[in-house]
Amino acid sequence: MTNLSVNFCGVNFKNPVVSVSGTFNFGLEYGMYFDLNQLGGITVKGLTLKPRLGNPPPRIAETPCGILNSIGLQNPGVEAFLKNELPMIRKYNTNIIANIAGNTIEEYCEMAKILSESGVDLIEMNISCPNVKEGGVHFGTDPKMVAKITSKVKKYCKKPLIVKLSPNVSDIKAIAKAAEENGADALSLINTILGMRIDINTKRPILRNNVGGLSGPAIKPVAVRMVYEAKQSVSIPIIGMGGIMCGDDAVEFMLAGATLVGVGTASFINPTACVDVIDGIKKYMEKHNINDVNSLTGGVIAY
Amino acid sequence: MLKKAHITKLIKKEEIAKDTFDFYVEAPQIAKAASPGQFIHVKCGDGTFLRRPISICDTEGDILRFIFQIRGKGTAELAQKEVGDYIDILGPLGQGFKIKDKKAFLVGGGIGIYPLLMLAKKLKDPKIFLGFRTKDLVTLEEDFKKWGQVIISTDDGSYGRKGFSIDAVKEMIDECEIIYACGPIPMLKALKNLAEDRGIECQISLEQRMGCGVGACLSCVCKTVRGYDKICQRGPVFDSSEVIFDD
Numbered sequence A: 001m002t003n004l005s006v007n008f009c010g011v012n013f014k015n016p017v018v019s020v021s022g023t024f025n026f027g028l029e030y031g032m033y034f035d036l037n038q039l040g041g042i043t044v045k046g047l048t049l050k051p052r053l054g055n056p057p058p059r060i061a062e063t064p065c066g067i068l069n070s071i072g073l074q075n076p077g078v079e080a081f082l083k084n085e086l087p088m089i090r091k092y093n094t095n096i097i098a099n100i101a102g103n104t105i106e107e108y109c110e111m112a113k114i115l116s117e118s119g120v121d122l123i124e125m126n127i128s129c130p131n132v133k134e135g136g137v138h139f140g141t142d143p144k145m146v147a148k149i150t151s152k153v154k155k156y157c158k159k160p161l162i163v164k165l166s167p168n169v170s171d172i173k174a175i176a177k178a179a180e181e182n183g184a185d186a187l188s189l190i191n192t193i194l195g196m197r198i199d200i201n202t203k204r205p206i207l208r209n210n211v212g213g214l215s216g217p218a219i220k221p222v223a224v225r226m227v228y229e230a231k232q233s234v235s236i237p238i239i240g241m242g243g244i245m246c247g248d249d250a251v252e253f254m255l256a257g258a259t260l261v262g263v264g265t266a267s268f269i270n271p272t273a274c275v276d277v278i279d280g281i282k283k284y285m286e287k288h289n290i291n292d293v294n295s296l297t298g299g300v301i302a303y
Numbered sequence B: 001m002l003k004k005a006h007i008t009k010l011i012k013k014e015e016i017a018k019d020t021f022d023f024y025v026e027a028p029q030i031a032k033a034a035s036p037g038q039f040i041h042v043k044c045g046d047g048t049f050l051r052r053p054i055s056i057c058d059t060e061g062d063i064l065r066f067i068f069q070i071r072g073k074g075t076a077e078l079a080q081k082e083v084g085d086y087i088d089i090l091g092p093l094g095q096g097f098k099i100k101d102k103k104a105f106l107v108g109g110g111i112g113i114y115p116l117l118m119l120a121k122k123l124k125d126p127k128i129f130l131g132f133r134t135k136d137l138v139t140l141e142e143d144f145k146k147w148g149q150v151i152i153s154t155d156d157g158s159y160g161r162k163g164f165s166i167d168a169v170k171e172m173i174d175e176c177e178i179i180y181a182c183g184p185i186p187m188l189k190a191l192k193n194l195a196e197d198r199g200i201e202c203q204i205s206l207e208q209r210m211g212c213g214v215g216a217c218l219s220c221v222c223k224t225v226r227g228y229d230k231i232c233q234r235g236p237v238f239d240s241s242e243v244i245f246d247d
């Protein structure tokens, strides 16, 4: 019998695969393509305290093996989420991770407070969105700032607090450590890497926002390295993400140190990517006679 | 029943104008479910990462027909497919035209004419205005003629009327109770204004760069009276009165 279930911050996940924020809306769209009950968890679209319009289009550009996006956190706001969206996805037997972003530390605290009283299972604090002017990534690039925001939000957060880290930093270990020391229950990484594309005929950027966040297989080696480095410096569990397209990719992240794995951009190409990743992990385990998926985490035999 | 990506077989392929390809694929489930104005999301090949949205041109039995112009890497790769090859397609997607029992004008510009063919078949004697840059790009005239009166304009006057379709539409507007349109933004904008002046209904099909194609990523938005709406899910066809064209 292969065991796929994972205990993450005291919450039981039936398998280590979650959808990542921003690529899965509030779940129902991909619920038309597979049974959402199969997922370890669903991370919902990034929420802000008030509804947010997002950036003007075009918001997406293709790159070699990936995409750039500049959505800019378009969402209906946390109250509308609780009223209209959460009741719909709560019907499924899977964990719900609320992803939050704010302009100020106070907004993060307010949202953590509101969501702590709700039916979500975990809260992921996004301090790494490259597509908004204030807040976002600005909170996630300096260890002192990460320490400050994490300790404040932790006071209001009654659910396990996951801090989502930006790859747009020079020392991920210092950032990871700052989050852990100030109360983070877990880390997730990586968010997108800041990038740009220019149409050489019009000399205009493809994205209306000029720059955007790179995701997909193009960023996978960077993400694996960052999960590996973060794992070296903290003992809290990690959700690894960035370019996972199949089970083998997910296993790579787990070996680097991830306890859970997130599937994002892959769904755009293959709407059943999340469940195909679960199957792929299972196949890998059978092939290598591994009984417990937990034994993969941090299993890399580094030189 | 759960939706899925369909592996379809290319059974007929024709280059109907320079860099413009007419594909017929065997896709029973998509063909049966499709309605005019909906689109498909196509995996063009291994050389491009994202799928490409292409509007549905027509269906007949198990056959799905779509026409596309080479406009970038994805469509260039798709054009390489040969009869007998397989193509991975998601669809039908989005909300198509809402068919009303009214005297209809169909207005298409450039590659925007293709989604109107299936619509023309479902309407009673529509007037069909097709606009092209020049004679060499005129396509599907015979197909459309089966379903209504066709008025062709070319920008340079090399075929049909000289000028834009909108001018022909304006001349005959007294006979119009509803407009269905797809094409370049300036054309849609002009039709929106015309429809508003005349107090007639106008449905327009919009395009945008897409990611998921199913409403999950918020890449494909257009500005409407509600804020930014997802073209892939709430559209691609919108009532022109909802859409806000800035600049």
Ligand SMILES: Cc1cc2nc3c(=O)[nH]c(=O)nc-3n(C[C@H](O)[C@H](O)[C@H](O)COP(=O)(O)O)c2cc1C
Pocket (backbone or CB within 6 Å): A020, A021, A022, A023, A045, A046, A047, A069, A071, A073, A099, A126, A129, A164, A190, A191, A192, A214, A215, A216, A217, A219, A241, A242, A243, A244, A262, A263, A264, A265, A266, B211, B217
């Ligand atoms: C279209 C899009 C929207 C995203 N929106 C969010 C968001 O709202 N909040 C967030 O924390 N991350 C967001 N992300 C980042 C992803 O959650 C993830 O960290 C990143 O895409 C790497 O994973 P992937 O390569 O599997 O997509 C978004 C990514 C994409 C592509």
Ligand code: FES
Pocket (backbone or CB within 6 Å): B209, B210, B211, B212, B213, B214, B215, B216, B217, B218, B219, B220, B221, B230, B231, B232, B233
């Ligand atoms: S393309 Fe993803 S929401 Fe429309």
